[in-house]
Amino acid sequence: MDETERDAVSRRQMVGGVGVGMAMAAAGPAFAQQQGQAAANSPATEPAIEDPRSKYPKPPFNKQTQPWPGLARNMDPKPDHGETSYRGSGRLAGRKALITGGDSGMGRAAAIAYAREGADVAINYFPTEEPDAQDVIQLIKAAGRTGFPIPGDLRNEAFCQQLVNDAVQKLGGLDIVVCNAGRQQSKPSILDISTEDFDATMKTNIYAPFWIIKAALPHLKPGSCIIGTTSEQAYDPSPDLYDYAQTKAATMNYVKSLAKQLGPKGIRVNGVAPGPIWTPLQVSGGAPEQKYETFGKTTALGRPGQPAELASIYVQLAADDASFATGNIYGSGGGQGQP
Helix, strand or coil, X not given: CCHHHHHHHHHHHHHHHHHHXXXXXXXXXXXXXXXXXXXXXXXXXXXXXXXXXXCCCCCCCCCCCCCCCCCHHHCCCCXXXXXXXXXXXXXXXXXXXXXXXXXXXXXXXXXXXXXXXXXXXXXXXXXXXXXXXXXXXXXHHHCCCCEEEEECCCCCHHHHHHHHHHHXXXXXXXXXXXXXXXXXXXXXXXXXXXXXXXXXXXXXXXXHHXXXXXXXXXXXXXXXXXXEECCHHHCCCCCCCHHHHHHHHHHHHHHHHHHHHHHHHCCEEEEEEECCECCHHHHHHHCCHHHHCCCCCCCCCCCCECHHHHHHHHHHHHCHHHCCCCCCEEEECCCCCCC
């Protein structure tokens, strides 16, 4: 190669180098972001994980009782609904949800998660649960979303119909219905269950979803979803929950039946089956005192679950990327129960 050729090659290399530099400068933030993501995903980065056995309190718990239906704020220890831990990513942006039993337990966890994922939320609860409900509404508003409290007794058909109408009016529509509210009262024998008790459990757990879903269906467009809360009791019933357990088996069945009925309309129906979860349901008559002192001890993790640990399940079942999930029951039982 003579001197003229060497000079030409040098000039080409110089221009090429400048071009690469200009391209990298133009890429700027995007390139830096990719590099940062690569670093975050590198094996040298320690993953942020926790031991599920010690993540939350274990029994024995302090003796405590509350009148039905109970308040989460008065429990010891207080349940975790994701108040400080749940982080949203816009998965439910613009969605409109109605959640029964939204003041505490899984309903509260779902309400917080839905709001932080971008949804507006109406919650129903029994009137005496107003203090817990107001806490939830404040958390929804703090997430920058619209929250509406709609107190009332789900054992009344007319109220269930009005509940849906109010939610649709206040939210400007409806595309997520979570039938979560439940009544659970422990009785050692069928002989201890009065007809009034049996009727109250059936109306809360079975009639109310029937009335609510019927009222909601005319408002649900393709892409909407219905989520029911069933239980490990549907699969492995406790002897002291004769009436409650059969309502949860019925919930599992209505989820599967409705999924087949509403699938052709583009509406998905699924259920969540918790194991022992630390909620006011337990300390307000849902379990005998000697049982909830050791509540959750029989799980593989040696503790009860917290409502916050189910929030992401309710989000996933409502999200568009779960569009093929219908007629399914999603368990979270700490190693016991099914599915």
